[in-house]
Amino acid sequence: MSLSPETEINDSDYKDGWRAINKLISQGKSWSGNEANCMFINLGEGEFADGSAVSGLNFEDDGRSAVAHDLDLDGNLDLLITNRTAPRLRVMRNQAQTSNSFVQLKLVGAVNPDAIGARVEVHLDDEQQTVLAQTRRAGSGYLAQASSWLHFGLSDKNVSQVIVKWPNGKVGHYDDVRKGQRYVITQGATDVAVHQSTAASSESERVEDALSPVIPFSRIVLPNPIPMPQLKINAPGNEEATLFGTGTTAAMAGDTSKALFINLWSETCAPCIVELAAITENKARFLEANVIPVALNVTSSQKPAHWSAPHAQASAQCINVLDIIQRTLTKRDIALPTPSSFLVDARGNLVAFYLGAVDTEVIIKDFELLKMNDAQRLEASVPFGGRWLTQAPAPSLLALEYAFTKNEMHETAREFQVGYIYVQMARGYVTMQRLELALEYFDLAAKEGPYFFEAYSGRGYVKQLSGDISGAIADYTTALALRPGDKVVKANLIAAKAELTD
């Protein structure tokens, strides 16, 4: 199509439109939501009737993909439907009571065994000599693969003949096909074979117990810890203090060997009071795990009742920083609720956070996260088991930098900038072959944080280029501990070790 004037639409309005919609969705609003699934019933003569309500399929589920399959082998097609909202999978049994019959066919090809591309014609024994045609295919609908069984509804007719046009152009004629049966048709064989299912329950991976029960609050475990930026608080006596951040320590806790469980609360929030009472009751278990609970009041300087652990008033800066962190790490544009909690390890890295009133037993169980290495933590960050084909995506701290900058929190954003600049400087000098300068900047980056992986992997590379093989090996090893499975670093480490042996 040639460029029409219609292509020159007001670019910024149009883009703003997209941004506005995406913002709306991220704020938890519906967009063409609550739309019911539709079903159109073929009346013959080219006409359909909307039978959505009588079908029992008219769920407002944000339906996506569907496949039909006779699951109960009763001769009519059941449906499997995937959805965006709960439940994300529905198994729908067809309970239409009709006197119509069917035949189900499975093809075994001589060229490609699945007979993909074969055209099947079922000829009915009726006056009109009706022919029902279907193709065996792989890939249809929306992101779906349909059943390997071809299902033909026969109304009340018999089958006079089945003709299969196989993918290599050969044609098979099959006369002995009776209604109400399932057949396997093998290319080259003269007869069809009635199929008997060999299904039997195997030694199973049956799930009897809930592995990861549905919980009423939000809980995010970070696959890679993220350094907490500085939080400003007003300690008792209205003394300004800070928590975390580059160059600061967990001063209020008075002990950098301890992890902190930061709880945001307010005296007007009933669930907060209940949650804090439960924490108080279990305080010994927190301390036993080297975790100090810290109550940060978001509205006043009031101390929680019976609270003997550290407490303070959260500044606006503190609330904003935590809010932006949770918005960024959930990709939701929804305000930080009260209560919310943040579990931060002794090194000042955010390990997990919780939105809403959280069960104390869940928190205490999550103290295990503090003892984990990064590989274990990655595993713990997903709700069920599983494997990665490539490698788990690494967190981009720039996403946080971007969010803070966008919200004009430049001081906090800077904590994510300086280290990045050092890394970029170092990389630039690597390109220029100025290895001593590259080494200097990687040193600074490793000291400054929070881009430790980039700093160590880059410095290892510079050391390797400079002939400091054992130094390179040490840095690569540190980098791999930070991001297990990184393929480039792994390969470099192997090369470095080989070099050392030589």
Place this chain on the structure above:
Amino acid sequence: MIIAPCLIAIIACATSQPQLDMEQFENISKQAASILKDRGSGTIDAKFKIAFSDGHVIVKRADSATAKFYFSDSAWHTKYKIVGVTKTETGYATKVIMLSHTENGEGHLQQNANLLVTFTAAPSLAIHAVDVLDCEQLTSPEALFKDVSKHSLKFVNYDNMLAPSLNYWQKHISATLGLSTKSHQGISLADVNNNGLDDIYLPQPTGLPNTLLTQVTPGVFEDHSVKSQLDFLESSRSALFVDFDNDGDLDLATTFPGLVALFANDGHGAFHVVSMIDAPEVTSLAAADYDNDGLVDLYACRYLNPYENQAVPQPYHDANNGLENIMLRNRGELQFEDVTSEVGLDQNNKRFSFAASFEDYDNDGDQDLYVANDYGRNNLFRNDRGSFTDVAASAGVEDISAGMAVSWGDYDNDGYIDLYVSNMYSSAGQRITYQRNFMTEASEETRLQMQRHAGGNTLFKNMGDGTFQDVSQTSNTNMGRWAWGSIFFDYNNDSQLDIFVPNGFTTNDNDDADGDDL
């Protein structure tokens, strides 16, 4: 009010008319919808005559002259969609789709109607009259389908893993892993363990394991994801089980971020990766032996998602700034090569593609390919001995619209396979694009394209001469709402293919509103 990109595109083009007109009409439409909703449920009284029965469902239709609409008691659930507004001397006339249903002692009852609702404008907007343009009534002793998930998936981690919504998982999986909540995941059926019963493979978003559910006895599944070694945590969108290496067992092609991976079956139901093909943002896969060399080849659609800020389609109604789809020729042993240009599939190939499906639509013995594209025209690639030509325009199947899914099926049993394409039906789009002052400076072609864009799903009848006819309106199959993976299937075994349309984009928790309708 958020103004949807399509409407912005429309408004931006309507330069000769003040925007106010369009906004006024939209305002009237919203008021009218609210008045109708407040008046409550609607039903039709008419001399209905049986038009169809399969022994379970009875469809009755009535001459509109005998039909009378009335607002009814709350036992009926009614939804009104306003799809057209025109000004009259005393007020406004609106075209309204009414869908009503109820359940009583006799079973399920459903009424569908097109209404002409006139409003007086003064002193305030009020209903003047409701006329029935056409109507039908369906009855069924019980719903055609029943949810048996709990039984069927009783040995599967259903309640905790498969059931919770993506809104839930968004609050439990770190965004740093890359979870997308738009749910571009399909479903695959294949008899992986060769027991005669199809198994289910569910590609899952990042952080949730892809899941293989083996059908161990008819209708009952067990989770074999771990045993099959297919429990991948990266985001997958689609998967095809095909014997790609012709060794007698099913192999697997599935999508991962940045690539398509091919897995070989060890013959005992465990899979291992053999090749990885670089290809970012692949949505659907379709497989066929396009060159009839005995090896099944693979076609991959790609999509840059405007809802994930990956791209802005330009222009909205005919965007060609997406990513190229690719044809991968099977060289044997699960090795594939990109032959997109070589076979002519590089024509008109920078679209936003959600779905593709092969079919020999011209019955000449090779596999042709239809590609549904969002934000613009679709492709019909005719295959002539392994070489493709995009004939969508001459075949009449460009279907300029928001293409989401492709389903082939011979709904009229004439031996030529017909085509059903999922799009989105937008009542707002319908109202606006049919305004007389809509895009007055645009070409007639563009106006029609914009109108088509909001017109819903398309049923294309294959005429058998290489062309198709759009029969969506006459067949009554266009109003499929915001449609996704529509399929043809014959639910009542009457030899006539019916259509199911999964529906809806984003419904959020604690939000009862429909959300703005694009």
